Amino acid sequence: MYLIVGAILAALALSNARELPPALLAMRPLAWHLLTFGWATQLIFGVAYWMFPHLSKDAPRGNERVLWAAFWCLNAGLILRAAGEPLGALRPGMVPPVVLQASAVLQVAAAWLFAAETWPRVKALGR
């Protein structure tokens, strides 16, 4: 989903074919983040969760609650960003600051949670 929406937005917002309307220019940061964070990073999170070396027989993929929390943080953070960032750029003061602040905290939390939970699974063979 993020790949398709991000690619369409990027194609429109990053095109310099003609003068772009302000609404599209305001979407540029969002287009990048939908592609890099919503698609590429989330795809990596999912594939790493699936195929990285298992931790143990009891909990092969570590604490799944933490990884679910990372998933919800990433997506909630991106959705808040999509709701608040372009509108905030177009009409300063219209979006309550807490929207972008919460988006920032949620996206950072997703990265920290995933990194902390995945770190022990990145290990050499036989360890």
Place this chain on the structure above:
Amino acid sequence: MPLLSVLYVRTSLVWLVVGATLGGAILWSKASPIPFAWQFLTAHIHLLTWGWLLQLTLGVAYWILPRFGAERPRPWLAVAAYALLNAALAITIIASLLPVAWPGILVGALQLLALFAFALHAFPRARRSAYGK
């Protein structure tokens, strides 16, 4: 997972955390300004694209591309790519902290050399595997 891949992937996780934290500060700054947040925009972009996305890809490629028997050919090229890539990222961060002109040529040259080194390592491994016939 070979030791070099462990190094690549764990380093990419570190850059993910640092790059995302810088990005969080920049986004927060759009709502209520944080001094100096925007001076880390270039570092944020480089850390997450080169340090996280690309480095993790290279680390996993080193691990899972077809091997020649038990050996990965010319591993020193992948070691060199790791060193060059992370030297470029370290310079990017230092340049963000100091009042200096952006060392784009140096960073770009190191990144280009890193890519060449890894491509030279991986090229012969990108082939049909014995299991894929």
